[in-house]
Amino acid sequence: MTSPASHADVCDLTADELLAGYRARALSPVEVVDALLARIDALDPALGAFTTLCPERARAEAAAHERAYVSGRPVGSLAGVPIGVKDLFDTEQVRTTYGSAMFATSIPAADAAAVRRVREAGAILVGKTQTHEFAWGITCVNAALGAARNPWNPERVPGGSSGGSAVALAARLVPLAIGSDTGGSIRIPSAFCGTVGFKPTFGRIPMDGVWPLAPSLDHAGSMARTPADAALLFGAMEHGARAQARREAGRGLAGMRVGVCRDLHQVPLASDVEAAFDDAVRTIRELGAHMQEVALPVADGLLATFGVIQLAEALRTHSRAGLYPERVTEYGEDVRHRLDAAERVTLGDYLAATAHRERLRAAAAAVFEEVDLIITPAAAGSPLPAGDEQVVHEGREIEFRELVMTYTALQNLLGLPACCVRAGFDDLGIPIGVQLTGPPRADRSVLAAAQALHAANPEMQDRWAALR
Secondary structure: OOOOOHHHHHHHHHHHHHHHHHOOOOOOOHHHHHHHHHHHHHHHHHHHOEEOOOHHHHHHHHHHHHHHHHHHOOOOOOOOOEEEEEEOOEEEEEOOOOOOOOOOOOOOOOOOOHHHHHHHOOOEEEEOOOOOOHHOOOOOOOOOOOOOOOOOOOOOOOOOOHHHHHHHOOOOOEEEEEEEEEEOOOOHHHHHHEEEEEEEOOOOOOOEOOOOOOOOOOEEEEEOOOOHHHHHHHHHHHHHHHOOOOOOOOOOOOOOEEEEEEHHOOOOOOOHHHHHHHHHHHHHOOOOEEEEEEEOHHOOOHHHHHHHHHOOOOHHHHHOOOOOOOHHHHOOOOHHHHHHHHHOOOHHHHHHHHHHHHHHHHHHHHHHHHHHHEEEOOOOOOOOOOOOEEEEEEEEEEEEEHHHOOOOOHHHHHOOOOEEEEEEEEOOOOOOEEEOOOOOOOOOHHHHHHHHHHOOOOOHHHHOOOOO
């Protein structure tokens, strides 16, 4: 196979470009894996994207894929594509900590279902990516196992809890990554790191072998640098070895009905975020979509409803696992406080939250009779400095989770597919994301629309942080 021009060139390639290079025998999976591992070795000590690497196995699998391409018999829609996997997913014979010091030496005997499927499709696991402890947080600051840092500004958080996956993508350490999303954990770091994050319809990707946070809210999803790559990974996660390398992804944005729902803008947008959001709306209109305002009047209190359900389900998870309260002193301070708060949630609280959830579901179904998609911001402001939990926003001090999760929790409550793409940059030079949300099972339409929006401004999408 022909050697690529440089390691940097290889690391910048998307999964789709790698596959094209492999098929043309212009690229070698071995050289790609070597280039990425060299970049990880150079950059990751300052970024903290990975918790565990498996370089020997990755190189061995790359050599096997190279032989398959040379013989003309590559196997799988992701044959030879390197991938990072959030350290919440079990990986066979590769350390899996779930972001907790309690599992610092845990080595699963089998892959989580989603990991097994992407490996069946030919993906090469390079390593496990950093997560907030037990995925219960949106900063990816992990006192026990290390914190991931935003490549655009290392003093700021990358978002979480799939922060390590987003950092690895933004730093061009891997072309694809797997994440999980319970209240925005794929979309939040994707927004703050300028990458693409796709949370599918609830249940489309199995959660077997993934540490649960709140089972009725948990989703596995795909993370990449383009929606097309996210769609490719989604197909492999859904179908494994049966996935097609290229599948019909929908009709883009032309002729689509796209709604703007101000009822979901419950935290005022910072001026730079609002400008980027307005630009995205204008671009969508220019791409041929029909824009209209839609209402969701029962949206008030959705974050509180989400919080009650998450707390109750997470407490059950940790209690049944024998971790809480038996090992309470081994938790990080923030997660321990959340578990303590969960003990104060009553059955009446949970039932009231469940009833509000169903009112939201009915109201959202009515909205999707009017429009095909909704566009919303992914956060009302910028990522905060590492170690902070409060932010002064528009003259008011609020919790960081309110700044962000007000915009991301609805999709988890209702199990709706949503894709986050870059829409601009804030006053700090950090990316701003918007998300497109569709009705249940409209995953391919969401991804196609996201790809159309992403492709409309290649100069903005091709800008990445300078890393040394």
